[in-house]
Amino acid sequence: MQPSRGIPLAARVALHTILAGLFLGITPHASYAQAPSTLPKSWNDAVAKLGDEVAAAVSPAAVALKVNNISSLDALYAGAVEAAVRGQLQRHSFSFAPENTAAAQSAIRLQLSLSESAGEYVWVMQVLSDQSDTASSPVIIVAASKADSADAGADEQSLSLEKRFVWKQPERVLDFALLKDATSGELSLLVLGTNRLSIYKPTGSQWQLSRTSPMPQATPPSRDPQGTINLKEGRISLNGFECFGDSDLAGVLRCRGLKPSHNLAGAQMKIPGFLSSLSTTLAEKCLGEFVFLFTAESDWTQSDSIQGRLTKGIPLPLVPAGNTLEFDGPVIALQSESVGSSARAVVRNLKTDEYEAYIVTATCGN
Amino acid sequence: MLRRLAVISALAVVALAALPARSARRPRYGGTLRVEIGPAVASLDPDVEATTPEEAAAKLQIDSLIFDHRDADGEFAGAAGSGAFRVTAFEAGKRVVLAANEEFREGRPFVDAVEIAMGRGAHERLLDLELSKTDLTEIAPQDARRAAEQGVRVSVAQPDELLALVFVNGNARSNAGPPNQVAEQALSLAIDRVAIVNFILQKTGEPAGGLLPQWSSGTAFLFPAGSPTTADLEHAKELWKQIAPSGGLVLGYDSADPLEQTVAERIVVNAKEAGMAVRAHAIPVAGASLGSSRGAAGQATHVDVELVRWRMNSPLPGAALKDFLARIYSGPLAGVEAGAFPEAASPEDIYKSQRAVLNTYRVVPLVWLPQVYGLSSRVRDWKTPGPGENWPLADVWLIADVESGVQ
Numbered sequence: 001m002q003p004s005r006g007i008p009l010a011a012r013v014a015l016h017t018i019l020a021g022l023f024l025g026i027t028p029h030a031s032y033a034q035a036p037s038t039l040p041k042s043w044n045d046a047v048a049k050l051g052d053e054v055a056a057a058v059s060p061a062a063v064a065l066k067v068n069n070i071s072s073l074d075a076l077y078a079g080a081v082e083a084a085v086r087g088q089l090q091r092h093s094f095s096f097a098p099e100n101t102a103a104a105q106s107a108i109r110l111q112l113s114l115s116e117s118a119g120e121y122v123w124v125m126q127v128l129s130d131q132s133d134t135a136s137s138p139v140i141i142v143a144a145s146k147a148d149s150a151d152a153g154a155d156e157q158s159l160s161l162e163k164r165f166v167w168k169q170p171e172r173v174l175d176f177a178l179l180k181d182a183t184s185g186e187l188s189l190l191v192l193g194t195n196r197l198s199i200y201k202p203t204g205s206q207w208q209l210s211r212t213s214p215m216p217q218a219t220p221p222s223r224d225p226q227g228t229i230n231l232k233e234g235r236i237s238l239n240g241f242e243c244f245g246d247s248d249l250a251g252v253l254r255c256r257g258l259k260p261s262h263n264l265a266g267a268q269m270k271i272p273g274f275l276s277s278l279s280t281t282l283a284e285k286c287l288g289e290f291v292f293l294f295t296a297e298s299d300w301t302q303s304d305s306i307q308g309r310l311t312k313g314i315p316l317p318l319v320p321a322g323n324t325l326e327f328d329g330p331v332i333a334l335q336s337e338s339v340g341s342s343a344r345a346v347v348r349n350l351k352t353d354e355y356e357a358y359i360v361t362a363t364c365g366n
Numbered sequence: 367m368l369r370r371l372a373v374i375s376a377l378a379v380v381a382l383a384a385l386p387a388r389s390a391r392r393p394r395y396g397g398t399l400r401v402e403i404g405p406a407v408a409s410l411d412p413d414v415e416a417t418t419p420e421e422a423a424a425k426l427q428i429d430s431l432i433f434d435h436r437d438a439d440g441e442f443a444g445a446a447g448s449g450a451f452r453v454t455a456f457e458a459g460k461r462v463v464l465a466a467n468e469e470f471r472e473g474r475p476f477v478d479a480v481e482i483a484m485g486r487g488a489h490e491r492l493l494d495l496e497l498s499k500t501d502l503t504e505i506a507p508q509d510a511r512r513a514a515e516q517g518v519r520v521s522v523a524q525p526d527e528l529l530a531l532v533f534v535n536g537n538a539r540s541n542a543g544p545p546n547q548v549a550e551q552a553l554s555l556a557i558d559r560v561a562i563v564n565f566i567l568q569k570t571g572e573p574a575g576g577l578l579p580q581w582s583s584g585t586a587f588l589f590p591a592g593s594p595t596t597a598d599l600e601h602a603k604e605l606w607k608q609i610a611p612s613g614g615l616v617l618g619y620d621s622a623d624p625l626e627q628t629v630a631e632r633i634v635v636n637a638k639e640a641g642m643a644v645r646a647h648a649i650p651v652a653g654a655s656l657g658s659s660r661g662a663a664g665q666a667t668h669v670d671v672e673l674v675r676w677r678m679n680s681p682l683p684g685a686a687l688k689d690f691l692a693r694i695y696s697g698p699l700a701g702v703e704a705g706a707f708p709e710a711a712s713p714e715d716i717y718k719s720q721r722a723v724l725n726t727y728r729v730v731p732l733v734w735l736p737q738v739y740g741l742s743s744r745v746r747d748w749k750t751p752g753p754g755e756n757w758p759l760a761d762v763w764l765i766a767d768v769e770s771g772v773q
Contacts (some may be wrong), residue, residue, distance in 0.1 A: 071584075115584040119682060120713075140385065224473075345440040
């Protein structure tokens with residue numbers, strides 16, 4: 001890896017991933033962080049319903065609106081929702097009394113609470129008056145679906161990590177890969193599950209299942225199945241089997257069994273301070289130093305993160321570098337690409353109970 | 367020399383880079399998980415009925431480990447031993463040993479065996495945890511803070527058990543004939559829920575104003591549950607004066623539940639501060655009504671109002687409220703026509719259904735209690751079961767004596 005001045009040396013796979021993300025729109029919520037005034041349609045519908053029901057309950061007049069965000073929505077989104085609600089009320093001929101004015105004293109008080117339930121955002125508008133207690137105040141409640149949080153922006157640090165959401169599904173994902181056809185330039189997404197390899201092709205803004213190849217099964221199945229896709233060698237390793245195919249792994253796979261074992265220990269190398277982290281080393285260096293990615297020290301019941309560390313070599317210190325990427329669940333697999341400065345991460349999102357695939361790309365700064 | 371160091375260093379990095387990204391975080395197979403529980407399960411035979419709700423709950427947990435799955439009707443399916451574990455030893459009321467099922471459909475559990483010691487008292491369980499004689503046990507919410515301060519590793523779930531007062535149908539001051547739930551409203555106004563959470567539960571819990579917790583419904587904040595204000599107490603006194611000549615209320619609580627006893631005594635104090643006469647009365651409830659309100663027990667001992675503990679059956683607000691409403695409209699609101707509760711209830715439907723119940727003051731939410739577990743230091747991947755979930759013992763694994771390093 002080289003400094004980001006000039007053309008970044010992102011590897012082929014990483015570049016394809018970024019392009020896939022841009023052209024396929026597979027990070028649909030990333031744009032909200034930059035332009036929060038654009039709400040998802042379901043949110044706009046919820047805001048419109050709030051406005052309609054307030055208008056049905058109260059005659060158009062001067063109102064004083066207070067907003068209280070008690071949900072996990074960040075300030076950016078909460079502000080966008082508030083702006084949309086204000087706009088909706090104005091469309092219903094409500095006017096807003098400036099705070100701390102005589103007009104505000106006589107205005108109808110509206111309290112908007114941005115809350116959330118176990119499954120969705122819940123936005124509550126209370127029409128308050130001095131005469132009525134909370135229990136008898138008109139209450140309007142609407143639901144809005146939860147959206148993925150936006151990616152954190154990269155800052156100006158020596159190493160900048162960026163995650164790009166690629167795929168999610170309820171079934172376990174062991175590994176995945178993005179592949180560009182050398183002749184047609186068409187992208188494919190390979191998703192390795194516990195019992196099959198699924199190949200998706202892009203259609204419009206979606207990935208469409210193109211074909212699946214069954215994978216051999218260990219008997220009895222493992223509770224902690226592991227598998228990797230090695231595009232360079234055209235090889236898939238899964239649960240004690242090795243499967244080989246064409247260079248794009250799209251054709252027939254030839255599998256052979258390896259020695260079965262429950263032993264998950266494998267070869268080990270101890271790095272003090274990182275006893276229970278997943279780690280991988282990126283293929284490219286940053287400013288002449290090796291780049292390691294480490295997950296946090298947690299187990300599979302907790303949220304997780306990935307941070308980069310630089311070292312000139314082992315056993316020299318691994319120095320933290322750049323930003324930390326946060327995830328809503330444990331990173332259960334972390335594989336570096338064979339070339340370039342990116343890695344594949346599989347996350348089990350504890351909030352949605354789905355498995356998510358991300359490409360983590362490191363960019364070397366000044 | 368420097369050159370040699372550089373070469374060694376580079377080789378080490380290359381070797382590390384070549385290794386797969388695996389680590390000690392990956393589960394490890396082996397070991398015996400030691401569990402202690404309070405209830406004593408007399409029989410694992412599905413045809414033998416449990417004698418207490420606690421025994422029934424413990425039996426359910428064991429069944430969930432040895433049966434493959436549950437059918438849509440909630441019955442366990444498959445033969446005993448088709449689940450993640452099979453029973454290898456059972457001493458009625460004392461001990462059960464389970465061995466990992468190598469052929470389990472979802473993969474062999476990580477631990478080789480689970481030893482469950484039954485009939486262990488709360489104090490014994492905590493002591494065993496501190497002495498590393500057990501790996502996993504349930505801790506009463508009121509003991510959670512003290513346990514954590516003593517160095518016990520504590521796992522606290524989202525609060526999902528409602529401690530509430532319900533006025534017993536037919537007994538509620540029938541002689542006095544209080545109009546329009548006056549006594550009920552007065553008692554509700556007088557209770558200091560915040561003090562119950564802070565002092566009795568040592569802050570392990572939340573004051574409850576609604577029938578669902580905030581994390582599940584998102585609208586619990588619409589049902590305030592703060593400490594009573596001076597105005598609330600004055601209002602309670604005024605209400606009580608309307609019916610004062612009729613005598614006091616009898617508040618029943620489970621004689622085997624120390625938390626209920628303490629809360630009942632606290633409510634008596636709160637009521638006295640509002641000029642109300644309330645008397646706490648212990649009720650023996652073993653087996654009276656498994657998993658539901660203790661209405662029958664209440665009637666047998668003639669109480670006006672009783673404490674109940676209702677655990678949510680689902681994290682989803684619609685499903686959990688539906689279960690609670692079924693209990694309410696067959697208990698304290700029996701005979702009252704329940705409004706329609708849609709299958710796919712919206713947050714507004716859920717709010718309105720709660721409001722309809724709470725406006726009657728026949729059910730008075732007090733606090734939300736979490737499930738609390740104590741864990742030994744070698745337990746990994748324990749996820750405290752949420753509403754409707756069972757112990758995830760097939761996913762739990764135990765670390766070896768010496769931690770492994772990055773692989």
